[in-house]
Amino acid sequence: MNHDRIEEWLTARALGGLDEADGAALEAEMATHGDCAECRRLERELTETAGRLAFALDPTPVDPGTADRILAARAVAPIAPVAVESAPRGTARDEVAERRRSRGTYTFVGVAAGIALVAVVAVTALRPGGSTTSVTAQPAQTIVRFQGVAGHLAMAYTPGESGVIFWGSDLPDPGADQVYEIWMIQRGTPVSGGCLTPTPGGNLAAFVDAEVGTTDLMAVTVEPSDCPSAPTGEPVLTAPLDVA
Amino acid sequence: MLLATIEPTRSASLGSVDLSDARDRDLLARLRGGDEDAFRGLFDRYAPTAKALALRVVRQAHLAEEIVQEAFMAVWKNPDGYDGDRGSVRSWLMGTVHNRAVDLVRREEAHRRRAEDAIPEAYEEQADHADEVVEAIGLPEERRIVRAALAELPEEQRRVLEMMYFDGRSQTQIAEATGLPLGTVKSRALLGMRRMRGALEGIER
Secondary structure, rough: OOOHHHHHHHHHHOOOOOOOOHHHHHHHHHHHHOOOOHHHHHHHHHHHHHHHHHHHOOOOOOOHHHHHHHHHHHHHHHHHOOOOOOOOOOHHHHHHHHHHHHHHHOOOOOOOOHHHHHHHHHHOOOOOOOOOOEEEEEEOOEEEOEEEEEEEEEEEEOOHHHHHHEEEEOOOOOOOEEEEEEEEEEEEEEEEEEEEOOOOOOOOOEEEEEOOOOOEEEEEEEOOOOOOOOOOOOOOEEEEOOOO | OOOOOOOHHHHHHHHHHHHHHHHHHHHHHHHHOOOHHHHHHHHHHHHHHHHHHHHHHHHHHHHHHHHHHHHHHHHHHHHHHHHHHHHHHHHHHHHHHHHHHHHHHHOOOOHHHHHHHHHHHHHHHHHHHHEEEEEEEHHHHHHHHHHHHHOOHHHHHHHHHHHHOOOOOOOHHHHHHHHOOOOHHHHHHHHHHHHHHHHHOOOOO
16 A cells, blocks of 8 residues: 555644645545554654654743643542533633733633632532532631522632632523623622633533622623623622621 | 754664653553552643643743643543553654644644744744753653754755644645645655664665
């Protein structure tokens, strides 16, 4: 069997330059080869060679906090039991990262272990039909449960410190080209806390780099996916905060 | 700039490359057990090169930073994504970063075009920083080998590889940009990569 054509396609794919039509042709051709040792060898060698091309470049300094943020993100992973039933862990996180890329309005990178601990406690508190709206998990950490018509949502934060973690379940799909936007109502003025999209199963876990501060009411609205700076719809979830 | 004219020393380099990958695989094995030091070891070793690659493709520092973060986040969360039968850890990492960067470029092609005017300035700034760190974490032997192999390519083959890999262009886009027939672009990429494989992996062509 002649592999020249496959080698040509695999070469382009390894370099990231394979045209769409050729990609389809490659897949079709590979499908006819079955368990093809020569195909695997070519793919391995070409992928290896392409990967090493990167080392022709001089290294570029990375933000010194990046490794810490990544490690912190994994620390929050155990809170995800409400978010992993029907979607891979991190789907909501990816959505938020994508929005952050396009908007740059907030960051989502994971949370410190302390907040993760709060969240684990909070997941326990997040039960349909409950009446508690605010639970203090530890002396300095607060968990708040939203109430409304759209699924279950809770948040955890440490008063006076930046960083709020949100997690939810049974959240309805906000609709095509729409997202949930979180608002911090401060003296009657809504301040956006960022936009979130639940997984297809309605779960959500996200960290927003914001400080609750003097917020007296949290609210969630359904908004266009461009995440407007002022709410355009009625709240579907709210949570009053005791800031006294 | 990208290339340096240095004679390759393949036989000596292959040994160091193998040892390097063995060390990387060990780090990855520890990482599977949640060893944060192992993650930091891998990150410190490859993130600067990953960022250089992402920056070269997407041409915007903040996007490159996010690509690196996402790629290493994926490694940290799912180290089992690496298949040892399919190549070295470093190539897998760079492939992960490169795929993300190229995907982003394809999605934001118009955005990238607008940013091209800013490239020279951005690169000058980055080059200054690179000078400071290149000796500390530079994997100098690996860089020397790859640069030498690239430098030995015929100019027309090297140019196609660079446009495809470092600029994130498809073969059709390269043909349009250079005025070359698409078939010529494909054959130059094929021949260039054959030569690179021969130089880097000891595969005679």
